[in-house]
Amino acid sequence: MENKLLIGPDLKVNNFDLLRCLLAVTVIFSHWFVIYYGKGIDTEPFMIFSRNQIDLGSVAVNGFFIISGFLIIHSYKHSYSFWAYLKKRVLRIYPGFFVAFIISMLLLGPLGTFDVDHPQGNLLLYFHSIRKKLFLLNLFTMQAPFAIRCFMTSPLPNQINESLWTIQYEFICYLAVPLFAYAGIFKKRWVALALFALAYLVLALQDFARIFLWESYQGKIISHPLYMPRFFAFFLAGACIYLFREKIARSFGLVALSILGLVISCVWFKGFNLVAPFALTYLIFYLAYFPGFNFQRFTKHGDFSYGIYLYAWPVQQLYMLFIGRELSLFSLFLLSLATTVLAAYASWRFVEKPFLQFKDRPGLLSFIPWQRLHVIGAKK
Incomplete structure (x- = not known):
């Protein structure tokens, strides 16, 4: 009998690995227009299509948060303690970020000082510009690296690895999950809907009604709080799909409606971020659990999506600096x-x-006496 639910009973049979890799490649494609022309407005294809609302890279990042919301809620529910959950999340996200940050600052950034004006490099001024306290702050709070005197002849000078700025928000969402569990999302699923509605409301007021204008604020610990409602809305959308997965139908009509809604939000009114938490979320899970379309072994040689990003x-x-x-x-x-891809493999x-x-x-956090406390609300 054909399964009429959006998500089948076996959650492990999915195409998330393939989707994450495609999303990462989409980010590269989108960023090339920004790096090549020095801007995304009126250059990047989806920016043009959406009337300069959003680029494909941002759409892909939203997709990452949707998938994370689903998978991380599942991970928390099946972790035997808070510390076991936290350990998994730290080990998955921080070592890769740490090494990428160091390599970006101490190798790739210095390579960016070699240009037509400085054929021998401008290493002295580059390293002199690095502020040690800011270096450590950005490293341990997972923000993008900052230095000057690099990529000076490129359309985007001094931008070493701007993609890293979203990693901090990913980890903030991870830290919020235990609070969601404490609020009772596993026993009272309507709480998750209420949290999503709250994040969506703030996003709508900020993005559409322009009520919360935080554009001018930039913090030291959290770089741009402006983006918190957006990322939480998409993360919680994925979480709600997980919690209500046995009630959501698989429907080609909903797929068509989702695509139509996204197109209308791009062409007829500027409301992509109002439609995407619903439409983009449904489309991602429709593809992730598409019957007969199984790429479960896509990462049998390694999961490269994070490294690509x-x-x-x-x-x-x-490449822009040396080939242009x-x-x-x-x-x-x-x-x-x-x-x-080679760097991601490494x-x-x-x-x-x-x-x-x-x-x-378990010995990795054995010094914490309450390590074996059970996750609040995660186990029945």
């Missing part, structure tokens, strides 16, 4: 994609995978 921007910046307009944008995209093989082996070793 970590290293794509500096690789693109270096000698090649077409599409050629640069293919060249940088191949290089980034990240997975030598950083991410070795650290993930520690996630099931």
Whole structure:
């Protein structure tokens, strides 16, 4: 009998690995227009289609948060303690970020000082510009690296690895999950809907009604609080799909309605962020659990999506600096994609995978006396 639910009974049979990889590649493609022209407005294809509302890279990042909301809620529910959950999340996200940050600041950034004006490099001024306290703050709070005197002849000077700024918000969502559990989302699922509605309301007021104007505020610990409602709305959308998965139907009509809603929000009114938490979320899970379309073994040789995201921007910046307009944008995209995949392979093989082996070793946090306290609300 054909399963009429959006998500089948076996949650492990899915295409999330393939989707995450495609989302990461989409980010590279979108960023090339920004790096090549120095702006995304009126240059990036989806920016043009959406009347300069949003680019494909941002759509892909929203997709990452939707998938994370689903998977992280599942991970928390099946963790035997808060510390076991936290350990898994730290080991998955921080080692890769740490190494990418260090490499970006101490290797790729300095390479960006070699240009036509400084054929021998401008290393002295580059390293002199690094503020040690800011370096450590950005490293341990998972923000984008900052230095000057690099990529000076590129359309986007001094931007070493701007993609890293979203990692902090991913981890903030991870830290919020235990609070969601304490609020009772596993026993009273309507609480999750209420939290999503709250995040969506703030996003709508901020993005559509322009009531909360936080654009001018930039913090030291949390770089841009402006983006919190957006990321929480998409993360909680994925979480709600997980919690209500046995009640959501698989319907081609809903797929058509979702696509139509997204197109209308781009072409007829500027409301993409109001439609996407519903429409984009449904489309992602429709594809993730599409019957007969099984790419479960897509990452049998390694999960490269995170590494692709970590290293794509500096690789693109270096190609733009040294090759620039000698090649077409599409050629640069293919060249940088191949290089980034190699960097992602190295990240997975030598950083991410070795650290993930520690996630099931209880001795790693044995010094915490309350380590074995059960997750509040996660177990019935």
